[in-house]
Amino acid sequence: MNILIIDDQKFIRETLKADIHRYLAEDDIHIYEASNGNQGIELLMALDVSLDLVIIDLKMEQGDGIAVINMLATTPRWLTVPIAVISSSDKRTLELVDCIIHTLRLNLVGVFAKPVNASDILTPLLATEAEDIEPDNQANRRHRHANINVQQLLKDEQLILCYQPKINLTTQEIMGFEVLSRLCDRHHGYIYPDAFLPLINQQGLNSVFTRMVISQALQCWVRQPLLAKYSLSINITADDLTCDELIEYIIESSRNHDGIRLMLELTESQEIINQDRVLNSIARLIINNIDISLDDFGKSYSTYDRLDAIPFKEIKIDKSFVSDMDINHQHYLIVESTIALAQKMHVKVVAEGVETAAIAAILTALGCDVAQGYLYSPPIEGRYLIDWIGQYQGELMHAQ
Numbered sequence: 076m077n078i079l080i081i082d083d084q085k086f087i088r089e090t091l092k093a094d095i096h097r098y099l100a101e102d103d104i105h106i107y108e109a110s111n112g113n114q115g116i117e118l119l120m121a122l123d124v125s126l127d128l129v130i131i132d133l134k135m136e137q138g139d140g141i142a143v144i145n146m147l148a149t150t151p152r153w154l155t156v157p158i159a160v161i162s163s164s165d166k167r168t169l170e171l172v173d174c175i176i177h178t179l180r181l182n183l184v185g186v187f188a189k190p191v192n193a194s195d196i197l198t199p200l201l202a203t204e205a206e207d208i209e210p211d212n213q214a215n216r217r218h219r220h221a222n223i224n225v226q227q228l229l230k231d232e233q234l235i236l237c238y239q240p241k242i243n244l245t246t247q248e249i250m251g252f253e254v255l256s257r258l259c260d261r262h263h264g265y266i267y268p269d270a271f272l273p274l275i276n277q278q279g280l281n282s283v284f285t286r287m288v289i290s291q292a293l294q295c296w297v298r299q300p301l302l303a304k305y306s307l308s309i310n311i312t313a314d315d316l317t318c319d320e321l322i323e324y325i326i327e328s329s330r331n332h333d334g335i336r337l338m339l340e341l342t343e344s345q346e347i348i349n350q351d352r353v354l355n356s357i358a359r360l361i362i363n364n365i366d367i368s369l370d371d372f373g374k375s376y377s378t379y380d381r382l383d384a385i386p387f388k389e390i391k392i393d394k395s396f397v398s399d400m401d402i403n404h405q406h407y408l409i410v411e412s413t414i415a416l417a418q419k420m421h422v423k424v425v426a427e428g429v430e431t432a433a434i435a436a437i438l439t440a441l442g443c444d445v446a447q448g449y450l451y452s453p454p455i456e457g458r459y460l461i462d463w464i465g466q467y468q469g470e471l472m473h474a475q
Contacts, residue, residue, distance in 0.1 A: 077124050079107045081115035081143060082132040082161070087189075091130065094193030112138025116146050119153060126156050128184070128200060133162035133172065141172075148179040159184040159196040167405060223260055225274045229287060233259045236291050237454030240467070241308070241425060241447045244439045247471055249464065251306030253340065253447065254292045255454045256284075282318040285311060293328060295457040296335050302460065306336040308368060313341070316356040326363045338388065340370040357385055368425070372413060390417050394428020394448070401433050414441045 078095060080088050092106050107122070109115035112135050119129075129147070133140035140160060147153045158181055160172055166188070173186045184200050228234075238252035258266040275284050289309055296302045315321055329337050339360065357367055366388035373393055392413050400407040410426070417424035426438050429448030438446060455463050 076103065076127045077105045077107070078128045078130065079109065079115070079118065079122075079126055080130045081109040081112065081135075081140070082130070083111050083135040084132075085110070087132070087161075091193050095197065098194050098197050111135045112140060112142045114138070115143050119143075119146065119150070126153075128157050128159065128196070129153075130159045130161060130196065133160060133164055133168075141175075144172075144176060144179070144181070148181055154180075155182050157182050157184045157200055159200070160186045161189055161191050161196075162186070163189045170403070170405065223258075223266060223271065223274065225258065225271050226278060226280060228258050228260060228266075229280065229284060232287075234284075234287055234291060235259050235265070235456065236288065236295065237456055238295075238460055239447055239454045240452050240463075241306075241445050242451050244435065244443055244446050249305060249467065250445055251308060251336070251338070252302075252460070253308040254288060254310070256288055276314075281312060281314045282321040285309075285315045286321055286324055289325060289328060293332050293335060293337075295460075297332065299457075299461055301464070303334050306338055308338045308340050310370065311339045311341055313353055316341075316353040319356075322356045322359060325360065325365065329363060329365050336366075338366040338368055340368040340391065341385075342370050354384060361386065373409060387422055389423040389425055389445075391425040391427055391447075392443075397426045397434065397438075397448075398428040398430060401431070401437060407437070410438070410443075411441055414438075414443050418442060 076099065080091055082088050082091075088108050088110075092108075095106065096104060105124075107118060107126075109118050114137070115131070116138065129143075131140045131143050140162070144158070144160075147156065147158065158176065160169075160176070160183075162169060162172070164172075169186045169188060173183070176183045176186075184196060187195055235257045237255045237257060239255055240252055241250045242248070243250050256268060258271050260266055275281060292307055292309055296307055325337075325339070329335075341357075361367060367385065368389045368391055369385070369387045370391045371393045372390045373396060390413065392410055396406045396409045396413075400410050414424050423444045425445040425447060426434075426443050427447050429435050429438065429446040429450045431450060434448075435446055435450060452463065452467070
């Protein structure tokens, strides 16, 4: 095993080296050292062996840890090398660095607060290696599906819709369902949105795709009248809102199915380029009794500008803030303030990514209206919806 330690404190390097030898208890260990970031970069450029781990201190003179991380991100040879960051910085700084490394799509073992033991780093590293499975993350899926013919799949109607329930946190009753799309290919199986949506955007198929989703979802509600009591939420992008033909189609479809409570979730992470056209379309939808939800609230782009300009029916807090709010105080504060803001504006608030009863309890105490996530159910194919609803309601009655 080849390991590089970059830290400006010699005693820390020596301590880590001794710990590594004790923990691994094997002879074939080669440990390289650098006393600052610049020296570490020079060593990385000169090494003619592969590395199994790079341990990087953040705070160093003559080149800090961020400089090393940036170098690794721009050097193809080192893109997959496991990285462990160690630092005496405060928790929020460590969280920021964690976010930066994930954004750069580097192979992060973890960000560790000093003092750190080698076992803290090596345990997750060796556990990952033991699995010997390529992680099924977004980048890998996008790479595997880069050559799929999305236009042909849409033409062949290989679109499968799943529905994830939205649950009233006070009563635990089902409020509605959000539509989540999949493409099905006989060579690749299920293809998820993070893989196919970029291809749809590149090929200018946004409005065609959204129209297909809306049509299929409405037909699912029509075929199963018991679903009429639940709202139907469908994602829509800013690009969709600039297509007059699509807006006409949505309004006409809503009129033809006036028993279905349709809500469109505007993806908040997408920048609005043509603000005037988008606002015009939103106004037309609202006056035709189609509610608008602000999806991925707080994730990026002019969140508060949109709240000021658009009369949203609900705000959805992004799961990146919700899923760990019981252990991440910064995320807790963001969720708390968002719920308080929504209450003052008399807007319903939905929390995405609720996976544990502890998170649901915190959200309930904060006054959140609706929850959505794997605690209640993963996305469900339309043909299984009625059965799932019956099972859920049976369990709810039994619990009461």
